[in-house]
Amino acid sequence: MITLKGEHIYLRALEPEDLEFIHEIENNEDIWEISNTQTPYSKYLIKQYLENAHKDIFEVKQLRLVISSYTNEALGMIDLFDFDFKNSRAGIGVLVKDSINRKKGFGKEALQLLINYSFKHLNLHQLYCNISEDNQASIKLFTSQGFNEIGLKKDWIFTNGNFKNEYLFQLIKK
Numbered sequence: 001m002i003t004l005k006g007e008h009i010y011l012r013a014l015e016p017e018d019l020e021f022i023h024e025i026e027n028n029e030d031i032w033e034i035s036n037t038q039t040p041y042s043k044y045l046i047k048q049y050l051e052n053a054h055k056d057i058f059e060v061k062q063l064r065l066v067i068s069s070y071t072n073e074a075l076g077m078i079d080l081f082d083f084d085f086k087n088s089r090a091g092i093g094v095l096v097k098d099s100i101n102r103k104k105g106f107g108k109e110a111l112q113l114l115i116n117y118s119f120k121h122l123n124l125h126q127l128y129c130n131i132s133e134d135n136q137a138s139i140k141l142f143t144s145q146g147f148n149e150i151g152l153k154k155d156w157i158f159t160n161g162n163f164k165n166e167y168l169f170q171l172i173k174k
Contacts, residue, residue: 004065004117006109011065011078011117014053018066019043021074022050025097057083057122067096067110075101078110080118080127088125090118094141102137111145119173126172132157133165147171 004011014022023043057063061083067076076096083090092114096107118124129147131138143149147169155163 004113006113009067009069009075009106009109009113011110011113012068014050014064014066016047016050018074019047019050021066021097022077025077025095058085065114067094067106069106075106076110078114080114080122083122088123090122090124090127092118092127092129094138107141108144111141115145115171124173126170128168128170131167131169133167139167139169142169142171145171 052060053064057080061081063080063083065078066074067078068074074097076094078092078094080090080092092111094107094111094114096102115127118127127147129138129142130153131142133152148171149167150170151168153166153168156166157164
């Protein structure tokens with residue numbers, strides 16, 4: 001699908017071979033805060049998830065894609081979640097796994113591709129994302145793609161013994 005192909009990366013469906021890659025991401029405690037995770041995932045559970053990853057977004061209300069280089073290296077993942085067909089909206093999240101691959105434009109290109117796909121093929125009216133107030137890289141990424149800050153959820157995230165605020169950003173199709 002040409003909509004999911006960019007200049008440097010492409011977005012692809014999950015494959016059984018992604019088991020180790022996803023297991024590493026889901027069990028990386030450094031990102032549990034942004035994924036709202038509190039316990040590790042077993043390979044067994046991830047394998048079951050992969051076996052059902054072929055299901056339609058209209059059925060499971062989410063779409064997870066791998067951000068892949070043209071050398072077929074899995075760089076990260078990008079998700080649509082809380083897909084709401086009736087109200088024509090979905091949440092969106094992006095993660096580039098290794099710090100060595102960050103700040104190279106892969107997340108930005110993936111976000112551009114998924115925005116285009118969401119509006120063109122899924123006929124969504126809007127996308128939203130939730131970003132911790134101290135995640136300046138994500139705030140910069142999403143605002144660079146036209147997302148607007150529309151709210152602040154005070155003391156929303158409890159992490160390391162403290163509460164943090166979380167911003168809500170929104171992109172409405174023009």
